Amino acid sequence: MEPTGSPASQPMIRLSGVGKTYPDGTVAVHELDLEVGRGELVCLVGPSGCGKSTTLKMVNRLIEPTTGRIEIDGADVTGVDPVELRRGIGYVIQQVGLFPHQRIVTNVMTVPLLYGESKATARRRAEELMDLVGLDPSTYGDRYPHQLSGGQRQRVGVARALAADPPVLLMDEPFGAVDPVVRVRLQDEFLRLQRDLGKTVVLVTHDIDEAVRMGDRVAVFATGGRLAQYATPAELLGRPADDFVADFVGSTRGLRRLTVTPIDPAHLEPLDGVSAGQLGAAVDVGATLEEALAVLLRDDKGMVGVKDGARFVGVLTPNGVHRALRASLG
Numbered sequence: 552m553e554p555t556g557s558p559a560s561q562p563m564i565r566l567s568g569v570g571k572t573y574p575d576g577t578v579a580v581h582e583l584d585l586e587v588g589r590g591e592l593v594c595l596v597g598p599s600g601c602g603k604s605t606t607l608k609m610v611n612r613l614i615e616p617t618t619g620r621i622e623i624d625g626a627d628v629t630g631v632d633p634v635e636l637r638r639g640i641g642y643v644i645q646q647v648g649l650f651p652h653q654r655i656v657t658n659v660m661t662v663p664l665l666y667g668e669s670k671a672t673a674r675r676r677a678e679e680l681m682d683l684v685g686l687d688p689s690t691y692g693d694r695y696p697h698q699l700s701g702g703q704r705q706r707v708g709v710a711r712a713l714a715a716d717p718p719v720l721l722m723d724e725p726f727g728a729v730d731p732v733v734r735v736r737l738q739d740e741f742l743r744l745q746r747d748l749g750k751t752v753v754l755v756t757h758d759i760d761e762a763v764r765m766g767d768r769v770a771v772f773a774t775g776g777r778l779a780q781y782a783t784p785a786e787l788l789g790r791p792a793d794d795f796v797a798d799f800v801g802s803t804r805g806l807r808r809l810t811v812t813p814i815d816p817a818h819l820e821p822l823d824g825v826s827a828g829q830l831g832a833a834v835d836v837g838a839t840l841e842e843a844l845a846v847l848l849r850d851d852k853g854m855v856g857v858k859d860g861a862r863f864v865g866v867l868t869p870n871g872v873h874r875a876l877r878a879s880l881g
């Protein structure tokens with residue numbers, strides 16, 4: 552599916568009153584309204600069985616909704632041939648689904664070959680994609696899936712999903728199968744890739760930390776396929792909509808807010824009478840409160856200098872951190 556050059560204000564994905572009731576009467580998703588902007592990364596998070604995967608699969612029509620309407624780039628997906636639809640939508644799942652008896656490069660080439668590219672072009676494209684996800688094709692291209700680590704296999708899954716250069720990427724627990732350290736590295740790599748490529752991404756996770764770390768917005772689902780809150784990470788942690796969300800984001804949400812709240816120059820204090828030598832290390836004005844607080848605690852000077860490039864713009868004190876947290880909720 553080609554982007555139609557629709558107005559930038561139109562969401563890339565729009566779900567209106569979408570519901571799914573399975574034949575046995577299970578309500579997997581209940582009347583869901585959700586919009587995902589162009590280039591936005593939205594995380595769907597919630598306890599097991601709350602309808603996250605079903606929602607994702609309705610977007611690429613692996614599951615048909617029982618009610619409602621789903622549009623991608625302004626077009627009703629039910630009017631698009633499912634095979635055609637899925638070409639415009641990359642899909643990454645936890646179990647990656649690589650062909651075990653094919654080399655990695657061949658696995659990635661499958662998609663361009665499917666679209667009728669010549670073998671040489673498909674190979675070139677596969678090698679580019681492997682580079683893009685941080686796997687050197689000359690080292691890993693000729694290996695088989697079982698000769699890769701879980702994290703490396705996951706990268707192959709992402710490379711393959713990007714092979715058709717789809718504007719939309721759906722990811723179902725993409726980093727679920729790897730250990731926590733590799734997981735954070737893959738999250739960082741993917742965020743960098745996403746910033747460069749500007750895809751519209753919907754990512755399912757049951758991990759609230761992953762959701763607030765990665766999402767521009769986060770949709771919290773509750774049991775019964777009900778959307779409990781759809782908000783930015785800062786809003787979600789600072790103003791949970793109800794007890795369910797407050798409970799789900801956890802009692803340490805105050806700490807988590809530091810990770811999603813940027814330094815606000817309005818809450819800095821002037822440098823007057825303080826020399827740079829008294830300050831220890833400085834942080835960049837684009838840093839988060841968490842990064843600033845880490846330096847503040849480490850250097851133990853009672854304040855941390857904040858720089859914009861080479862220029863000092865002020866100092867942040869523990870009180871300033873408090874004020875910035877309060878003010879971030881408007």
Ligand SMILES: Nc1ncnc2c1ncn2[C@@H]1O[C@H](COP(=O)(O)OP(=O)(O)OP(=O)(O)O)[C@@H](O)[C@H]1O
Nearest residue numbers: 573575577579598599600601602603604605606757
């Ligand atoms: N084919 C089916 N028939 C009946 N019920 C189903 C079917 N597939 C899924 N369900 C039910 O629909 C609900 C939502 O399932 P879904 O897989 O979307 O949840 P999820 O939030 O992705 O869960 P998890 O985090 O455990 O993967 C669950 O209660 C599940 O048991």
